[in-house]
Amino acid sequence: METLRWENGTLYFLDQTLLPHETRYLSLTDYRAVIEAIKRLAVRGAPAIGAAGAYAVVLAAVAAAREGREGFAARVRAAAAEIAQARPTAVNLRWAVARQLRVLDIAAGEEPEKVVARLVAEAARICAADAAANRAMGAYGAALLPPGARVLTHCNAGALATCGYGTALGVVRAAHAAGKIKMVYADETRPLLQGARLTVFELQQDGIPVTLITDGMAGYLMAKKGIDAVIVGADRIAANGDVANKIGTYSLAVLARHHGVPFYVAAPLSTIDAAASDGSAIPIEERDAAEVTSFAGVAVAPPGTRVWNPAFDVTPADLVSAIITEKGVFYPPYNFKDNQEVLPIG
Numbered sequence: 457m458e459t460l461r462w463e464n465g466t467l468y469f470l471d472q473t474l475l476p477h478e479t480r481y482l483s484l485t486d487y488r489a490v491i492e493a494i495k496r497l498a499v500r501g502a503p504a505i506g507a508a509g510a511y512a513v514v515l516a517a518v519a520a521a522r523e524g525r526e527g528f529a530a531r532v533r534a535a536a537a538e539i540a541q542a543r544p545t546a547v548n549l550r551w552a553v554a555r556q557l558r559v560l561d562i563a564a565g566e567e568p569e570k571v572v573a574r575l576v577a578e579a580a581r582i583c584a585a586d587a588a589a590n591r592a593m594g595a596y597g598a599a600l601l602p603p604g605a606r607v608l609t610h611c612n613a614g615a616l617a618t619c620g621y622g623t624a625l626g627v628v629r630a631a632h633a634a635g636k637i638k639m640v641y642a643d644e645t646r647p648l649l650q651g652a653r654l655t656v657f658e659l660q661q662d663g664i665p666v667t668l669i670t671d672g673m674a675g676y677l678m679a680k681k682g683i684d685a686v687i688v689g690a691d692r693i694a695a696n697g698d699v700a701n702k703i704g705t706y707s708l709a710v711l712a713r714h715h716g717v718p719f720y721v722a723a724p725l726s727t728i729d730a731a732a733s734d735g736s737a738i739p740i741e742e743r744d745a746a747e748v749t750s751f752a753g754v755a756v757a758p759p760g761t762r763v764w765n766p767a768f769d770v771t772p773a774d775l776v777s778a779i780i781t782e783k784g785v786f787y788p789p790y791n792f793k794d795n796q797e798v799l800p801i802g
């Protein structure tokens with residue numbers, strides 16, 4: 457199942473707000489519609505958001521080209537600035553937009569149609585590299601798991617969150633292919649239920665054993681049944697290894713440390729923000745109260761309930777057993793500032 461596809465000037469992607477009960481592809485030709493789709497999590501997951509952002513810049517360039525050569529680059533830059541702000545935490549969005557702006561710089565002075573073609577090629581490279589990175593990450597991560605592994609994951613860091621195969625679920629897929637997975641426990645992941653709706657859906661589609669739990673069950677699961685590893689994705693990793701990921705990740709890391717369970721983060725280098733010295737520099741998106749006062753869209757809390765709804769939290773690097781990337785596994789103490797592989801973002 458493809459998360460997103462570019463075809464004849466149109467960006468198609470699965471509307472993830474409708475999964476698992478409805479499979480519907482959106483077809484977008486306006487970059488502003490892509491921004492809205494990112495904001496409402498129709499497309500979501502750090503690498504997938506980056507890829508969508510890269511194609512949104514293409515759509516902006518197509519529109520800018522229609523207005524002629526004069527002021528073309530300025531119009532694309534203005535749109536790119538809007539696109540980069542669609543969601544603040546996943547650094548992949550800013551990173552992908554920065555990659556497209558670099559193409560714009562390189563192509564300065566070329567006919568707009570040629571620039572558009574270059575931007576399409578760069579967006580395709582971003583997607584292909586992401587899918588390849590996930591398979592490399594999967595192999596590195598699978599090697600860390602014991603035979604008969606019972607794994608706990610949070611939110612959805614699967615194919616739906618990327619350009620294919622997944623990050624945390626990429627490790628699960630590779631380990632399953634090696635016959636190493638006994639069970640995957642998936643946190644439902646309130647408030648938007650990416651675990652219940654998307655991770656369970658993906659793993660069932662692939663015939664990988666999965667058990668759904670509520671977020672509050674994670675500690676008792678470790679105490680009662682035993683877990684061999686917690687594996688999660690990431691939205692932004694600071695230079696010191698602090699990890700921003702879906703809200704509830706930090707709690708899992710504390711529980712894992714208490715129970716002596718390895719806590720692994722699987723993420724491509726495009727999720728590392730070397731300019732953020734530590735987690736305090738990572739912007740945490742706060743979302744609408746209605747997401748918390750309702751369950752699957754049905755109001756549960758009294759009207760007017762006061763809410764705090766951070767969509768992410770930050771796990772300190774000292775609780776992260778290893779960071780699995782396409783370039784290998786990193787162990788503490790983390791220092792990505794000096795890692796030449798880490799891609800700088802504009």
Ligand SMILES: CSC[C@H]1O[C@H](OP(=O)(O)O)[C@H](O)[C@@H]1O
Nearest residue numbers: 500501502611613617689701702
């Ligand atoms: C492979 S990155 C997935 C990452 O993104 C999710 O957030 P959201 O669903 O709000 O886009 C979550 O933090 C996942 O770990």
